[in-house]
Amino acid sequence: AQSVTQPDIHITVSEGASLELRCNYSYGATPYLFWYVQSPGQGLQLLLKYFSGDTLVQGIKGFEAEFKRSQSSFNLRKPSVHWSDAAEYFCAVADNNNDMRFGAGTRLTVKP
Amino acid sequence: DTAVSQTPKYLVTQMGNDKSIKCEQNLGHDTMYWYKQDSKKFLKIMFSYNNKELIINETVPNRFSPKSPDKAHLNLHINSLELGDSAVYFCASSSLNQPQHFGDGTRLSIL
Numbered sequence: 001a002q003s004v005t006q007p008d009i010h011i012t013v014s015e016g017a018s019l020e021l022r023c024n025y026s027y028g029a030t031p032y033l034f035w036y037v038q039s040p041g042q043g044l045q046l047l048l049k050y051f052s053g054d055t056l057v058q059g060i061k062g063f064e065a066e067f068k069r070s071q072s073s074f075n076l077r078k079p080s081v082h083w084s085d086a087a088e089y090f091c092a093v094a095d096n097n098n099d100m101r102f103g104a105g106t107r108l109t110v111k112p
Numbered sequence: 113d114t115a116v117s118q119t120p121k122y123l124v125t126q127m128g129n130d131k132s133i134k135c136e137q138n139l140g141h142d143t144m145y146w147y148k149q150d151s152k153k154f155l156k157i158m159f160s161y162n163n164k165e166l167i168i169n170e171t172v173p174n175r176f177s178p179k180s181p182d183k184a185h186l187n188l189h190i191n192s193l194e195l196g197d198s199a200v201y202f203c204a205s206s207s208l209n210q211p212q213h214f215g216d217g218t219r220l221s222i223l
Contacts, residue, residue, distance in 0.1 A: 034211055036214075038153075042216060043214040043216040043217050044155075044214040045214075049211050097167070098143060098160075098208060098209065098210075099157070099168055101157070102154075104154055
């Protein structure tokens with residue numbers, strides 16, 4: 001079955017600095033990959049998805065992610081972090097039956 | 113115009129009780145899901161239904177019983193609640209090979 005590893009439990013960055021959140025997946029076929037964000041007390045909001053095609057995908061709120069098959073990775077990036085980006089970020093992988101598995105999440109703290 | 117709505121948002125009850133959480137989606141999706149998020153934020157799939165048919169049933173105690181009266185609803189009934197059931201439960205829906213849309217969650221606290 002598919003699985004996801006997010007190596008970083010907690011990351012702290014300064015406001016205005018760049019951000020990269022790591023995600024590695026395990027799946028035998030071409031994966032469907034997602035990044036979701038969860039603010040405290042809220043549900044999950046989709047940031048972006050990769051299904052096929054261009055390996056660099058753009059999402060909402062200025063986020064992007066790059067699919068690298070050779071590294072089984074789908075890292076999330078943002079060039080300049082805003083204080084409102086502080087949240088929990090989840091990477092997820094789904095098979096072609098939409099059975100989606102989440103990573104353990106990375107908590108982002110933004111310093112002023 | 114909430115896409116995936118769950119009720120109640122908060123549920124506080126005593127050990128041993130039976131409770132239900134309701135979920136409705138107005139997106140026309142064929143598949144609905146229930147996830148459990150524990151205190152460490154780990155999200156785990158519990159069930160999924162496609163057109164009222166059970167598709168995924170992870171290792172979940174049989175005290176948990178999903179019910180799908182139609183493809184727009186997937187309710188979760190829990191019998192004999194235990195302390196370990198305290199968590200946030202999320203409902204989601206999707207079409208095939210499309211991202212899942214999540215509700216805002218139901219925070220269940222067992223006293």
